[in-house]
Amino acid sequence: MFDNISVIFPRILEGVPNTVIATVGGIALTIVLAFASALGLLASSPVARGISRVYVEGFRGTSEVVQLFWIYYALPILVGIDLIPLAAGILVLGLNHGAYGAEIVRGAIQSVPRAQYEGAIALNLTPAQRMWRVILPQAVVEMLPSFNNLFIQLLKSTALLYFVDVSEIFKQGDSLRASFNDDQGLIYLIELVFYLLLAIMITMTMRWLERMASRRVGRTPPSRESALAKVSGGAV
Amino acid sequence: MDVWDWDKAFAAIPPILEGLLVTLQITVLGSLVAYVLGLILAIVRRSRIPVVDQILWALIELIRSTPLLIQIFVLFYVIQPAMGLQLSPFATGVIALGLHYACYTSEVYRAGIDAIPPGQWEAATALSLPRSRVWTGVILPQAIPRVVPALGNYTISMFKEVPLLLAIGVAEIVARAEEQGTSDYRYVEVYTMAGLAFLLLSFPAAILVRRLERRVAQK
Numbered sequence: 001m002f003d004n005i006s007v008i009f010p011r012i013l014e015g016v017p018n019t020v021i022a023t024v025g026g027i028a029l030t031i032v033l034a035f036a037s038a039l040g041l042l043a044s045s046p047v048a049r050g051i052s053r054v055y056v057e058g059f060r061g062t063s064e065v066v067q068l069f070w071i072y073y074a075l076p077i078l079v080g081i082d083l084i085p086l087a088a089g090i091l092v093l094g095l096n097h098g099a100y101g102a103e104i105v106r107g108a109i110q111s112v113p114r115a116q117y118e119g120a121i122a123l124n125l126t127p128a129q130r131m132w133r134v135i136l137p138q139a140v141v142e143m144l145p146s147f148n149n150l151f152i153q154l155l156k157s158t159a160l161l162y163f164v165d166v167s168e169i170f171k172q173g174d175s176l177r178a179s180f181n182d183d184q185g186l187i188y189l190i191e192l193v194f195y196l197l198l199a200i201m202i203t204m205t206m207r208w209l210e211r212m213a214s215r216r217v218g219r220t221p222p223s224r225e226s227a228l229a230k231v232s233g234g235a236v
Numbered sequence: 237m238d239v240w241d242w243d244k245a246f247a248a249i250p251p252i253l254e255g256l257l258v259t260l261q262i263t264v265l266g267s268l269v270a271y272v273l274g275l276i277l278a279i280v281r282r283s284r285i286p287v288v289d290q291i292l293w294a295l296i297e298l299i300r301s302t303p304l305l306i307q308i309f310v311l312f313y314v315i316q317p318a319m320g321l322q323l324s325p326f327a328t329g330v331i332a333l334g335l336h337y338a339c340y341t342s343e344v345y346r347a348g349i350d351a352i353p354p355g356q357w358e359a360a361t362a363l364s365l366p367r368s369r370v371w372t373g374v375i376l377p378q379a380i381p382r383v384v385p386a387l388g389n390y391t392i393s394m395f396k397e398v399p400l401l402l403a404i405g406v407a408e409i410v411a412r413a414e415e416q417g418t419s420d421y422r423y424v425e426v427y428t429m430a431g432l433a434f435l436l437l438s439f440p441a442a443i444l445v446r447r448l449e450r451r452v453a454q455k
Contacts, residue, residue, distance in 0.1 A: 066431045077422075156304070188306055
């Protein structure tokens with residue numbers, strides 16, 4: 001079973017950079033969109049609320065595969081720009097998970113006790129100061145565990161980029177299938193190990209961020225039993 | 237060439253509806269597998285049988301932290317040939333989605349079972365009910381209603397993940413849309429209609445689940 005590992009392993013390894021780029025790019029876009037649309041959902045302006053609601057429900061209500069195909073095949077016809085597959089992938093990962101992230105951020109902001117708002121108003125802070133200096137530092141602590149799940153969900157979704165020919169881990173493994181028909185078990189095993197390692201790295205980073213964020217607001221983070229991530233399955 | 241062609245969009249509706257029917261069949265059957273298997277997993281894990289428990293834990297974590305697309309391929313191209321059988325892509329899809337989501341629903345059931353006050357277990361023991369009656373007569377009738385909204389959420393998620401099965405040749409919504417688009421390279425209409433098909437079902441379903449959630453929370 002392991003005869004061809006010297007050929008198979010390096011080929012799959014070549015896909016890791018693209019998976020990492022897609023994951024990191026997707027996460028960056030997710031964070032921006034999640035915060036922007038959560039603030040939109042909580043805004044007093046009905047226009048901002050409406051736009052954010054349409055974005056969040058639109059992306060949560062449709063399949064990620066449809067979104068990918070739409071952005072890769074349909075959008076270029078509409079706007080006349082061709083996207084390279086990796087860019088289209090990052091865009092879809094960010095847009096899709098940003099919509100789920102928006103509800104995480106909104107929930108966390110709303111979970112900050114009312115008295116914190118009132119205290120900030122009593123101290124005569126401007127609305128922007130209130131958000132940045134009082135509400136968000138506390139809300140961030142609440143949202144980090146959910147973001148951990150969301151980012152692992154995003155990592156798993158990078159395998160979809162196989163559909164638009166990005167040579168990430170899964171695509172690299174797939175390109176080996178024809179010539180190493182008897183080693184398919186090994187190919188998928190190596191892929192699974194790579195995804196598992198990347199998932200553990202995300203979880204470790206998020207745990208570290210969680211400790212930093214809770215220390216900043218003077219809390220001790222609760223320790224959780226499982227070292228691996230609990231993934232929420234993109235609950236609607 | 238116009239950006240949007242209404243004729244093309246309308247022509248795509250019948251095949252997309254056929255794809256939607258396939259997608260719904262897989263979602264319903266896959267959900268049934270996930271609901272039943274998840275419950276069995278939760279009950280077995282609660283009995284904490286040494287070794288079995290650790291193996292199940294590792295398996296559940298592995299399935300939950302790796303892409304579903306790989307799991308579909310492993311089931312289709314590795315496990316089935318190794319077992320000497322070749323199921324249809326449809327059946328493979330039902331099993332792959334069912335297994336994948338069973339790992340999530342088992343956690344849902346676990347939380348629901350853990351939420352039952354210990355007094356219920358003690359009372360059932362005091363009445364010296366047999367183990368099976370404790371589960372079917374006391375614990376599950378209380379635990380399951382609380383977890384229905386969470387199970388509903390996973391069914392909605394599953395519905396949206398069925399298109400992954402186009403990779404092994406299931407004629408679901410996106411595969412049917414793609415086939416309509418390739419004939420003349422017009423993709424805007426077909427993928428927009430495919431997106432609408434998902435939205436049309438999953439948005440009302442999500443609202444229904446949110447309502448259920450609120451009702452369960454009030455109890």
